Amino acid sequence: MASLEKTSLSAPPWLRHSRSPGTPSLRDLHTLIRPTLVFLPTLGLLSGFGVRSSGYEQWSGLIWAVATVPVLGALLIEIVASLRRGDVGLDIVAALSMSAALAFGEYLAAVVVALMYASGQYLESFAERRANREMTALLARVPRMALRHRDGRLEEVPLDTVEPEDRLLVRQGDVVPVDGLVATRMAVLDQSALTGESVPIQKKAGEPVMSGATNVGDAFDLSATHRAAESTYAGIVRLIEAAQASKAPMARLADRFAMAFLVLTVVLAGGAWLWSGDPIRALAVLVVATPCPLILAVPVAIVSGVSRAAKAGVLVKGGRALETLARVRTLVIDKTGTLTHGQARIVEIRPAAGLSPEALLQIAASLDQASKHVIAHALVSEAQGRGLDLLPPTDVAEAPGEGLEGNVGGRRVVVGGVRFVLQCVPKAAGAAVECHYPVGSVVVAVAVDGAPAGLLILADPLRSEAAQVIDKLRQLGIVRITLASGDRRDVAEAVTVGLHLDAVHAELTPERKIAIVQEEKRHGPVMMIGDGVNDAPALAAADLGIAMGAKGAAASAEAADVVLLVDRLDKIPVAVRAARRSRRIALQSVYAGIGLSVVGMIAAGLGYLTPVQGALIQEAIDVAVILNALRALWGPDPS
Structure with a gap:
């Protein structure tokens, strides 16, 4: 008979998303649309120059305008969605410059701005796709089928059909599918993923068993006491979802400069128009002001940082996670499977x-x-x-x-x-x-x-590198380090003797781990490191969650923002250094790009630059800041 892990690829009903099968998600649509938005202005730009060199100059403007419209349309949709969320980003400046260029017939400037904007958006989405492509499906270890005794025979049934008082067979290596009572002589269970206890426990006949524990002994019968949706494991899943929903999203690095730069751009463009009476000067200011250094250089630096971390065995799920990793000030860390190896x-x-x-x-x-x-x-x-x-x-x-x-x-x-x-x-x-x-x-x-x-x-001994890693994190500016474990207090305190910890919390439920994370946020952005199913809600609630992905539970890897692909804690300081270097280089590019853009805007406002010249100067600025951003990829080894 097939094992439970291979009987079905569909998630249990209490894990399924509301989206119907086959319906593309918003992320899927972005994956399809963004390469197209880069291709269209590229093709339009080249085609326009091609027809111009062939003697059909009158058609080049139309081609450039047509190539600009899809990018502008997608941009306006993004802006409306952002404004509904209360976000004001630099995308508005790009939309103003493209719209004004089309309105005043400066089609070449319009298509150049469209190409730069679409390229920056594609690079940013590329960082997320690169980071997520190796991730498994949500909670891959969740059992989807169960073996039920019925009329003297065993039948394999979908998990959601199990009812209280059903008698189930839990084989060696199986994950307990629902909460229940041991119905045979004894069961030997590994509850480390749920409670943090590294040593397997014995349950005698009639004693309760939590769903999500792994049977490491002989097969035993389980008398179900709850349905799957009401069991311990399902409750942890709901905690994960609630924590993710309540987690405040971090603003993109570029967007933090959005409002000030937008106001400056509008003031300079409007002032140039009023002072000269020439709307083209305002357009030239807008074109030079198009925040390509921010739209391009920041994603390049971030993608470079993600790549550097991946080479060290650290999977960072996108730019926001990398930015947060560079800013963390507080660490909450699990014991079993994280500070320790997780097995006797x-x-x-x-x-x-x-x-x-x-x-x-x-x-x-x-x-x-x-x-x-x-x-x-x-x-x-x-x-x-x-x-x-x-x-x-x-x-x-x-x-x-x-x-x-x-x-x-x-x-x-x-x-x-x-x-x-x-x-x-x-x-x-x-x-x-x-x-x-x-x-x-x-x-x-x-x-x-x-x-x-x-x-x-x-x-379950302490990892040999644990003390050194904590000391290195202190040197990197982590001001507070707290242990949060589900294991017994005496065990947690004994294992962590000699470690420079600020607090030790033990015997914690998943709910209490979330509370610890929330309490620590008053000291600064919180990084949580864990590996078990019981850590997943806290990983989702933290500003940055890091999961031990090599041997940890799929639930924690899915809930986390960063996954260690190798089972070694010493990769965390490496990732922090790579993230901080990437963020520092991104900020250098931002400051240099904005400074040069402001100089260009003033020159355009005084009438020294046409819109096309402004677009070309902006291209030169783009090249300079992108080359600077690439230093995040080519720099010294962060280890």
Whole structure:
């Protein structure tokens, strides 16, 4: 039977957008229209010069005008939509210059302005497409089908048809589809994506299980208590959507200069007209004032920054995300899977006298080859990573979720939790009880031939680069760093000892994580870093969300603005430096472009420039600021 992840490509009903299948989104339409808007004025400009050189000069103006109209029409639609949202952008200056050029018969100037505007819009959308093309569909890990017991048989049914009291089979590796109760003896679940607990937990018959947890033990039956739309996982999805809807959008860098530049342009153009009585002077001012340095140079610098970050393994979802990354002042960071690796690893081996650590691990891992338990898998992986030769186990008997015993190399071996081994080997009691175990750790006891052989301590350790990354972020101007974890407080505090954190918050629900993010915003723009499903709402609510995309949940990657494509925290300072350099270069281009444009506007107002000459001078300014913006791509490695 096909696995749940492959049975359907359509999202569950509670995740579907209202847009009907096959209906293009606004982003899809922009993807199709913007290249066309660049092509039309380019073709018109070349065609106009072509017919002029062929002796049909009277047709060139008409061709240029026709090529300008589609761009102007699209621009006016954008302006109306922006004004309805209360946004006033530099697009108005471009619309005024194109409209005035057409009205006064300066068709060459009109088509040049149209080409520059359309090119800038295309570059800006290109940055977003480049960043999003590798993203998976929303919440790819959400189960879409369920295996339901019915009349003594198993049937695969759509998730939205599951009703309370239905009995479902949850196989090993499956994501629990709905909230319910364990209906068989025991279930071993990985809830790290939901609660931040890195160590799998055991649920006995009758105990509740949250949807979104992963079954890492044997298959078990689940008695549904809620429908999919009412379950824990669906609630987290709704939190994500609400957080995204309430998140204030960041203004484009160029638009922050819009109002002042627009007022200056209108004053200079109107003053030139009134002073000279010649409307062409006003047109020349408008053409020179067309904010191509802002429309072009800023997207070029931003796209360059996105590309530099991508080369370092950091996926930045567009220009606004890069601008925000350059401005963050506060960091909220998750623990499990972010500051730590997100899975239990051996941190200490305590062998009995006469036994080496490698020998103890070899014995335990040899027997654990017969188990599917996640801790057994961790021991086997560690032994193989150390190059130990594992012996085949025989006569194995396993107590699911507790431990197992069997023969390894002619010796009787017991491996499992301390309580399980004590039941099998009472002689191990003294050694086990007297030991001190690290907070949040898992202790695996081993006995050989009826005698205690030692202990294996597993925990989710701090990433080796975590402390250095936090210090580097401090040096980059992050003034406040806070931990927000769903794990137990004692575990969170023990793991973060020695880190330069301003606050540690633990045992947080997704709602409380959002509240922490909102509280931290009073210190400045907030960057949130996380990896689990429970982090996704907070990632969406933060000014900038960064997801650990290599091993993290698809929900967090979708809700975040930045995704780490490699499972390493040290890529974050690299991305911050790349973003700040790109923003700094973009601002240099803005200031230089505006300064030169103002000089050109004054010259045009005094009658020293015609509209066409103004357009050509503006082109020279464009080339200069674009070359400067490209330094964001060619500069030194931000690492």
